[in-house]
Amino acid sequence: MAIKYETARYSGAYGTVEQLPDPTTPEVSFVGRSNVGKSSLLNKLLGRKSLARVSSQPGKTANINFFDVDGIMFVDLPGYGFARVSRSEKQRWADLIGGYFQQERSFNLVVALVDIRHDVQRSDRETLAFLQENGFPFVVALTKADKVSRSKQESQASALAKQFGISRSQMVVTSSEAGTGIQELRRRIEESCL
Template identity: 45%
Template sequence: MMIEFSKVAFVDSVYDLRRLPGQLVPEIAFAGRSNVGKSSLINTLVNRKNLVKTSSKPGKTESLNFFKVEGGLHLVDLPGYGFARKDQKTREAWQDLISGYIISRTALVCVVVIIDIRHELKQLDREMVDWLASNGKPFLIVYTKADKLSNNEQAKQAAALDAALNIRPAERLLFSSQTGQGREELRKRLAEAAGQAD
């Protein structure tokens, strides 16, 4: 399968699981805490500046946003988790939307979990990874904002996060939307994941 990541188009914003598009192609979802750089990562992945709207305000994405990539793949931008300033009802609705989609979607071949490399592992990130693992959902960890650290600091922080998540280095990659670090590797891994769905 030849995935053309730079040929991408918006499909739909889904606020209700009953309105999900047909499961015609493999899907890759992007999950992360609010304001972790999810939109920037997707824009960098597909080589577009504003395909996914970025915001300095966390909690901007409130729906499942589907994008079609040429070659037979959907990218799905999930609402950020753990944003405290939204009311409880809204947060619960988001969680139901995210978990309902991930659990029920047979077309979903990988969840990219985006974690800021600069910080210690947050409880919400640990819970997301543990939840995916316990439900048998394939995932790939991406440590983003790598450009903010020196190479030595990157290695040190990545090793600490690996240990905290109990994963091997092969199960994650380092990424920067500023420098493009990790973009080709991420494209390769996602294309492989999509190919495994055939």
């Protein structure tokens, strides 16, 4: 059985933990740095041009956005790290993300996005450590693979797996430009939800 991605529709945005809707379906959460290409990857996964808002300015996702995809909730969390916003706004995002993960929800899969072009950033390491320590099922989507050569993709993926202390099989090399890894990511999502 496959998920009908083309049925995806925006379900709502929430700025505080108290506003989050009760979980009634499987959930796939997307987490990553502000400029990692989260909205672009979501749109590619869903086969839509602009369901998730893409911005040239990192940090535009300031709330938790929910998308109903064939009865499965895709949850787009605010990016962390790079965005040029006030300290209080960054704190609100941190509280929002932390509060989401502390709730009793159906965490079927967390897709942690990491830019393949860079060595592991501290914030990425902390995020993965948090997911591992709390037993969340996750896959690392290495984004922007179209920006590096094929041979570099593989060597960089292996290097990042080593830096994170995870198995290479827990990673999918992706590109929302070229469509690389999208089918594989969909397969992982379906395995965790269906």
